[in-house]
Amino acid sequence: MSTERSERKIFLVLWGALSWSLFMFLYLIHTSANVSSFMAEDYLPGGHTHSIMTITGLVALIFAYVLPRFLFRVAHTRQNGAPTLRDLWVPWILRMALAESVSLLGFILGLSSNSLDVAMPFFAVTILVYLLHFPSEANVQKWLETRRF
Numbered sequence: 001m002s003t004e005r006s007e008r009k010i011f012l013v014l015w016g017a018l019s020w021s022l023f024m025f026l027y028l029i030h031t032s033a034n035v036s037s038f039m040a041e042d043y044l045p046g047g048h049t050h051s052i053m054t055i056t057g058l059v060a061l062i063f064a065y066v067l068p069r070f071l072f073r074v075a076h077t078r079q080n081g082a083p084t085l086r087d088l089w090v091p092w093i094l095r096m097a098l099a100e101s102v103s104l105l106g107f108i109l110g111l112s113s114n115s116l117d118v119a120m121p122f123f124a125v126t127i128l129v130y131l132l133h134f135p136s137e138a139n140v141q142k143w144l145e146t147r148r149f
Helices: 003-031 049-077 086-113 120-132 137-146
Strands: none
Touching: 003 086, 003 120, 003 137, 049 086, 049 120, 086 120, 086 137
16 A cells, blocks of 8 residues: 555544544533533623633634644745645644634533533534545645645
């Protein structure tokens, strides 16, 4: 088996593991009927928990696109040739991890309010990012050929 094919399989395994964790978080919110009193929706002064989590999620989402693009650009400009699959490793993992942090904010919000409804937008955004960046052979080739990630 070629090295490139092996590396592509590792991308798929990582994508699957990160996707599975989203469903674990949703299940935990769904099954948590009794939440401690300190986890009430208004545990921050003025009850601004939802707004703060939303803004933090948006910032994480912006960083999920800005930082990996910068890292990918730096990685392949150091080389004389075209970018390789290894140049995608760190930027791709960073994008997926930052996208997962958006779902974690939704997870915290869902637990604190004991409601799946407030967490769903956070999970929907993360799932969308995951689907857009599925490491199929066509997507990886497109990222490498266009030199845009």
